[in-house]
Amino acid sequence: MATFSIHSYPFSFNLQILIFLFFTAKPVSSFALQNNPNFDPYISLFGDARVENGSSNVILTRSHAPSSGLLLLDKPFKFVGEPVSFSTEFTFSLSPGNADGLALVFVPNGFQARFTSQGSFGLFGENMYLGIEFDTQKDDKVGDFNANHIGIDINSLESIKVSNLSSSSMVLNNGEPLKSWVDYDSSSKLLQVRLSTFDSKRPFSPILTYSIDLLEMWGTKDVFVGIISTSINGSSFSNVYSWRFRVRHVLNSMHSLPANPHKDSDGFRTGKNKFCALTFLAGLIFGTGCGALFAFVVLFMWAILVSRHSVFPVECQVSPEDFRYEMVDVVVEKDNQFDKN
Incomplete structure (x- = not known):
């Protein structure tokens, strides 16, 4: 039987190839997503994110802990220039368990190489980001008041504004699919978050709103958009069934309103x-x-x-008059003096 030494040329050459591939490996872009109309094209999968055979949805986390997965749009955008608004909608489900939940994140370039080892939602240690978290874990360190809320995070895991879903009889991690819409209007500088069950239509009123100038926040930097889920202390499954993201450049003379990415969808x-x-x-x-x-x-x-x-006829009533004829006798008397002559 032939044996190979660790110093042998073929083994050393193959090891160098493996090391090179490991450090230069790029994220997996699923062909299933590229051909799936429910997802935007050019989406990369990082960490534990995967598309199982025969499935059209993305599983972000695995059954072991810790586990984290990221869906990231490959194409960044900038808020500088013409006023930029965006609209996005995505459908997801979170299984019961002691996990962190799911978050829509706006991050700078390079985040995809760091997120797997950075705690809750992969945002710990980041000094610049915007996150809309669908949190299923109560973390006293960041002031969470329950394990069923939506929060807006800016450069910190401590949410600057929170919506308690328990008051609306909605549960994030009961395994049922949910649908969310997130819109930003550059003219009003208003961020709006909506949430409903999968079979419901888009709510008219947002469940969470916050005023923020994203142009002032990001300046000329490239902004990447992703959906991330982490399970640090427990195990659960996070699934994403659809995701669409649209950027809208609006002229200064026009007023921008949040719009649904699909004109014919539920927006x-x-x-x-x-x-x-x-x-x-x-x-x-x-x-x-x-x-x-x-x-x-x-x-x-x-x-x-x-x-x-118009001339209207006037009736003149003529009353009959009585007429009578009288004979007049004229008598001529002769003068006697003429007769004498």
């Missing part, structure tokens, strides 16, 4: 339908009133014009 349907129905009813009532008023004015003017130019 703004619930609130918009109610708004459109009320608008249509109000418009119908207003139009009917205006039409009636116009008709009244036309009839009134017609009556005035006709009364000025």
Whole structure:
């Protein structure tokens, strides 16, 4: 049987190749995601994130702890230049367990190489980021008040604004799919977060809002967008079923409103339908009133014009008069003096 020494050329050469591949390996871009209409193209998978055979969703964490996975859009964008707004929607589920949950993160270049060893949501130690966390673990160190909330994090794991989902009868980690919409409007500098169950339409009112100037925060830096899930102290599964992200450049003279990335999808349907129905009813009532008023004015003017130019016959009743004929006798008397002559 042939044996190889560690110093033998073939083994040393193969070892060098393996070491080279290990340090130069790039993240796996799943062909399933590239061909999946539920996901944006050019999404890279990092850490434990994977697409299992025959599955169309991404599993971010594994059953062991610690575990972390990241979905990251390969193409960055900048807030500098024309006012930049964005809209994103994604569907996910979190299984029961003592895990951290899931977060939508806006991070600088290089984060993808550091996130796996940086604690909750991979953000510990980062000095510049924006995170919208769907937190399923109560961490007293950062002031979490329960294990079922949405928080907005800016350069710190201590949320600057929180929405308690327990008050809305929603549970993040019961295994059921949930859908979230996150919109930023550059004109109003308003960040809005919405959440609903998978079979529900987009809520009209956001569950969390926060005023922030992202242009001032990021300046000219490249911004990468990702979805991350970590399980440091426990084990659970985090699944992402769809994710779309859209950047909108808006002219200064135009007012930007948060919009759904898909015009034909669920974005703004619930609130918009109610708004459109009320608008249509109000418009119908207003139009009917205006039409009636116009008709009244036309009839009134017609009556005035006709009364000025028309001659109405006037009946003159002539009462009969009595006529009678009288004979007048004319008597001519002769003068006697003429007769004498």
